[in-house]
Structure formats: structure tokens, C-alpha cells
Amino acid sequence: MLAIVRSMTLQKLLKRHGMTTIKAFAQRAELSRQHAWNLWHAQVGLGTEMLKRLHERLGIPLDELIQVDPVPARKPHQRKDR
Helix, strand or coil: CCCCCCCHHHHHHHHHHHCHHHHHHHHHHHHHHHHHHHHHCCCCEEEEEEHHHHHHHCCCCCHHHHHCCCCCCCCCCCCCCC
């Protein structure tokens, strides 16, 4: 059997569940607009507590939320010596 690997962003998942704007997501999930923006644009990842919160407030099944791609760790900014 051929396995197909697809990337799943939180943004795509939310759109499938009827939230097409950051504002709608922030209101339904009871988040600040800034935090909703950071999640929507994958600037921050979904932790365990956030997964539970989104499941409870939005009704999205946990198995779907768990499939959201993790946010890659950023490399620390290195200063250049003058």
C-alpha cells in the first residue's frame, strides 16, 4: 500500500471546520487576537494544554488536532563581533 504524506497546518484544519478568518478563530476559541494570529501563522506551536482547549471550545476532534504539523524550532540569533 502506498502511503501519502500530507502536511496539515492549523490554518487548513480550521478552514475545514468553518473558521476562515483569524478573528472568527480568536472569538470561538476565546483567545487574544495576537495569540490567534501566532497560531494561525505557525509562529507558535500547539502544546498539550492548547490542544485540549481547542478541542473543548471548538469541538474539533483531538485526533485531527494532533495531526497538525509541529512548528520547527528556530535557531538562536547569533551576534557578530565587531
